[in-house]
Amino acid sequence: MKLSAHRAGLPGKVSEFYIVLLSACCRQEGARSGQDDRCTKDMTSFTFQRILIDEEAERDEATQILLRNLPAVPVERIQDKRPLIKRFSDLTDPLSEGKKVLLVTRFYGRRLKPCPGTSNHICCGYHVINAITNCPMDCSYCVLQTYLTNPLLTLYSNWDDMIGEIEDFLSLKPQALVRLGTGELSDSLALDPIFPLSQVLIPFFAERKNGILELKTKSEEVGQLLSLEHRNRTVVSWSLNPPRIIEEEEMGTASLEQRIGAARRCQEKGYLLGFHFDPIIYHEGWEKGYRETITSLFQQIDPRRVAWVSLGGFRYPPQLKAIAKERFSKTRIFLGELFPGKDAKFRYLKDIRVEMYQKMVGWLQQVDPTLFVYLCMESHEVWTQVFGWSPQNSSHLNHLFEKRLGTFLGSN
Amino acid sequence: MSMSDIRKIPLKEIDPLDETFSVNFMANLERLRSSIEKVGLIQSILIRKKHSRYQIVCGFRRVSVCQELGWNEIEARVIHQDEDDLRLFSMSLHDNLATRGFNSVEVAIALDRLVHHFRMDPPVVIGTFLPLFSLETSEKILNTYLSLVSMEDGMKRYIVQEEVSRSNIRRLASMTSEDRIAALSLLSVLKLGENRLREVLTLLEETAQRDHRTVREIIALREIQTVLGHQDLTPSQRTEKIKKVLLNLRYPRLHQLQETFETKRKELSLPGGLSLQHLAFFEDKGMKIEFQFETLEEYQSLVSSLSLLQEKEEFQEMLLSRRTSKKTT
Numbered sequence: 001m002k003l004s005a006h007r008a009g010l011p012g013k014v015s016e017f018y019i020v021l022l023s024a025c026c027r028q029e030g031a032r033s034g035q036d037d038r039c040t041k042d043m044t045s046f047t048f049q050r051i052l053i054d055e056e057a058e059r060d061e062a063t064q065i066l067l068r069n070l071p072a073v074p075v076e077r078i079q080d081k082r083p084l085i086k087r088f089s090d091l092t093d094p095l096s097e098g099k100k101v102l103l104v105t106r107f108y109g110r111r112l113k114p115c116p117g118t119s120n121h122i123c124c125g126y127h128v129i130n131a132i133t134n135c136p137m138d139c140s141y142c143v144l145q146t147y148l149t150n151p152l153l154t155l156y157s158n159w160d161d162m163i164g165e166i167e168d169f170l171s172l173k174p175q176a177l178v179r180l181g182t183g184e185l186s187d188s189l190a191l192d193p194i195f196p197l198s199q200v201l202i203p204f205f206a207e208r209k210n211g212i213l214e215l216k217t218k219s220e221e222v223g224q225l226l227s228l229e230h231r232n233r234t235v236v237s238w239s240l241n242p243p244r245i246i247e248e249e250e251m252g253t254a255s256l257e258q259r260i261g262a263a264r265r266c267q268e269k270g271y272l273l274g275f276h277f278d279p280i281i282y283h284e285g286w287e288k289g290y291r292e293t294i295t296s297l298f299q300q301i302d303p304r305r306v307a308w309v310s311l312g313g314f315r316y317p318p319q320l321k322a323i324a325k326e327r328f329s330k331t332r333i334f335l336g337e338l339f340p341g342k343d344a345k346f347r348y349l350k351d352i353r354v355e356m357y358q359k360m361v362g363w364l365q366q367v368d369p370t371l372f373v374y375l376c377m378e379s380h381e382v383w384t385q386v387f388g389w390s391p392q393n394s395s396h397l398n399h400l401f402e403k404r405l406g407t408f409l410g411s412n
Numbered sequence: 413m414s415m416s417d418i419r420k421i422p423l424k425e426i427d428p429l430d431e432t433f434s435v436n437f438m439a440n441l442e443r444l445r446s447s448i449e450k451v452g453l454i455q456s457i458l459i460r461k462k463h464s465r466y467q468i469v470c471g472f473r474r475v476s477v478c479q480e481l482g483w484n485e486i487e488a489r490v491i492h493q494d495e496d497d498l499r500l501f502s503m504s505l506h507d508n509l510a511t512r513g514f515n516s517v518e519v520a521i522a523l524d525r526l527v528h529h530f531r532m533d534p535p536v537v538i539g540t541f542l543p544l545f546s547l548e549t550s551e552k553i554l555n556t557y558l559s560l561v562s563m564e565d566g567m568k569r570y571i572v573q574e575e576v577s578r579s580n581i582r583r584l585a586s587m588t589s590e591d592r593i594a595a596l597s598l599l600s601v602l603k604l605g606e607n608r609l610r611e612v613l614t615l616l617e618e619t620a621q622r623d624h625r626t627v628r629e630i631i632a633l634r635e636i637q638t639v640l641g642h643q644d645l646t647p648s649q650r651t652e653k654i655k656k657v658l659l660n661l662r663y664p665r666l667h668q669l670q671e672t673f674e675t676k677r678k679e680l681s682l683p684g685g686l687s688l689q690h691l692a693f694f695e696d697k698g699m700k701i702e703f704q705f706e707t708l709e710e711y712q713s714l715v716s717s718l719s720l721l722q723e724k725e726e727f728q729e730m731l732l733s734r735r736t737s738k739k740t741t
Contacts, residue, residue: 092551329586335622337663339693349665350695381697 045219046136046190046252047100051075052084052152054105060157062195063104069194073102081105085150093327098151099136107156112165115184121343121377122391125398126214128184129166131156131197135186137218137252140328141279144185146319155195163204170211177402177409183216183237190219198224205233212405214274218253220262226269232408235307236266237274240297242289245281249333256293264300272305272408278312278376280356282336282348287359294363303368308404311360312376313353314338315345342379350382357386372404413499414492418456420485426475427465432497433504434472435514435521438572445477453478455511456487458503460495469500470507498530505544515572516581519545520560527558553578559585567592570600577606583613587627591620594628601640602654603647615658622662630661669694679726683717685710699730 051073057063058077067075078084081103088094088101111130117123133154135144156162170178182188182197192198198215205213206229213234215225225236238259241249246256254262263273275297277290314333321334338346347353357375364371374397375383383390391397447454457471468475469491478486491500505522508514514522526532526541538549547553556578560571563584571581584592595616604612620627630636639645639653660667673690682688686703701718705711721727 332621335618337665339666339695341693341695349663349669349693351669352665 048073048102048153049100051102051104052081053077054081054103055079057104057106057157060106060159062155062157062159066102066104066155066157066195070102081152085152088151089149094151095145095148095327096138098134099138099153101152103150103152103154104157105154106158107161110165111156111162112169112180117377117394121379122375122383122397123377123394124374124401125179125394127169127178127180129162129180129182130185131162131182131201132186132191132195136190137187137250138327139218139251139253140249140324140331141281141314141316141320141333143317143320145323145327146317148185153191155191159197159200163200166204166211170208174210177210177212177405179212179214179235179401179405181214181216183214187217187219188215189217189221189225189236192221192224196224199228202228202230202234206231208233216274216276218250218259220254220258222262222266225266225271230269230271232270232272235272235274236263237276237308238263239276239278240293241277241279241281242286242293244285244289245283249281249328249331256296260297260300263297267301267305272307273301274308274310275306276310276312276376277360278310279314279333280311280360281314281333282352282356283332286356290356290360291363294360294367298367303371305408306368306371307408308372308374308401309364310374310376311357312378313348313356315341315347315377317345321346343377345377353378354382354385357382361386372400374400413495413503415458416490418487418489421459421466421488421490422485423475423479423483425465426459426486426488427462427467428472428475428479430462430467431472432467433469433501435505435508435518435525436472437515437517437521438569439473439476441473441477441480444473445480448474448477449481453487456489458491458507459488460491460500461493466490470504498532501525501530505541509544514545516557516576516578517560517568517572519547520557523554523557524561527554556582556585564589564593564596567596570596574604574609576609580606580609580613583610583617586617591627594631598631598636598640598654601647602651604651608651608655612655612658615655615662619658619662633661635661666693673730676726676730680721680724680730682721683714686714686717 048070051067051070053063053067053075055077084103088098091097107130113128113130115123115126115128117126133150133156134148134152135142136153166180169180182201189198201213201215202225205211211233214237215234216237216239218239222236225234240256240259243256246253263275267273277293280286280290283289314336316338318340324331325334337349337352339349341347348356357378361373364373375386380390391400453474455471455474457474458469459466459471460469461467466488471488475486508518522545523537523541526537527534534551534554538551538554542549542553560568560581563571567584570576571584576584584595587595595613599609599612602608602612616627616630619625620630623630635657636654639650639657642650642653645653669690673694677688680688685705686701689700689702691698691700703714703718705714
């Protein structure tokens, strides 16, 4: 595979940055014959049946990069994606079928928003960037199953608009240290080999003083990141679970070993790391599973360069259960003692959550007592029972993040 | 379609056991019998010559009633024997839909016959016949009915009698036959509406799955059998008790918290009219008190009891235990 880097003459703000173009193994004249589908698998572990290109997106460089990276996948040009989305939505399992089809289109409107979080609980002040909607992976507990009206794996090709929006947002908060991530409506890196957002975003954030990018993933797709200058402005984070949960509930994701290996490679290149034990699933043997996962993790990862670790018990909106059980008939995630909370989401009994968090925190603190561990979408009372104290509110927690990041950034 | 004028056909020449075109299940013949007795047969049946006898296309129930009433012959139109079977089956369905409708098992039998006997493509069955039964065109709905056909007769009767919804049919279909038989033994002695049935089935299924047991093993548990063994309970009372047992099995930690709270509440010896409750699912540490009164004296008595409550050691302990974090190692 050939790697070449050049300063691309791209429109708008993206033109400032180096773009590393990946040469596909089949990138040659006549490669779009559709006869050889090895290229899909070489570039990514996912297989796509079709690429649908909205005619407005055809000329975007991001679209052209994708097409060069998937020369063997049939392409169809479309003018109006709405009837197509409706057709997919009427299928028996639109979510599964939609993951096999890439829709490339432009995003109009605001795609940078505060993380929705949840009411009546403490949140961390994170912001999310909608760069890709839907995910090639298929986790039984994923809440995207409940609210995505478009089941297709949708890639937004107008990167310059995205960068422009982030730039404008950061310019409004010059004194803050804002955390933004692309892992809310998709996996941040699963498609990076074919749709290399990292190569636009990481260099962008490297030159910003007040923004931190978080790339959250369950993949091991970090190849594109390792040669980029990140200047500590990017945190690469992994969602983690014991191997049994990964195997049973996180379809299409990298194994625990693969995720840790990828994290190690990023750490070797100086990246700050994050880890999210979210959702924590209470199951038979959970203690052993999570303890061993933490042990495996820190056998390879230096905790001193871990920006944060989050803990979040499994929680879900009421409508998820029927959908998930229909799609994953053998799932065991709903077998715990889960009840509706103040935000209407179902959570484990509070005693169970506190027990899990206390033990997890204990194991993590045994590794490194200075690790920054926080709870995701939890109440004051749970924070207090777990840590003996609680952030006063979400702003306070956000401030603690800024302080934590400050220890890594120094005067950088 | 070629058919004869109405003729009188001897009943003994009609083969009631040839059910090629029948989808009957739990046929309720009372009203039909009463009607035929009073006014005679209003509509002739439709039959087809088959070998030496006649095959019923439309009119199985009428034939059955007339035989019971001791008739010797019945008015019928005879269809040409070369007429297409699928067409005749479709005619039979339309005839029944126009006159009496189908219960869910009969719909299931009809759909199963179309798919497996007449070998129609499922998409065609979905598109053409589901709307006939006023059903949405969906593979899921077809599969739900097909799963119903293979259930035990007892469960089918239960489903018809209780007008069980499709979602609950699917829950029952996901069980093994042995589990369904055990479930029926429980369900048939309870007073369940649709929501309660869903709740009971879900509790059974999830407890069994969590504990790596079968549904029948859960039903065989002493706690459930003890309730079922109480002959003096009404169906409603039995249902409440069974539901409570299933909830306790499904949510043991919650049950433990409730038991502990209940024990401490009893120690308070609260007067009637005053109730102390924990907050929903013990998510928050508070408690709530409700009191009822009708007269000023009752009110004053309750207020007095409330003031005394704060001095009770048991009450203070309850408040303290609701605040304290239980550190586990």
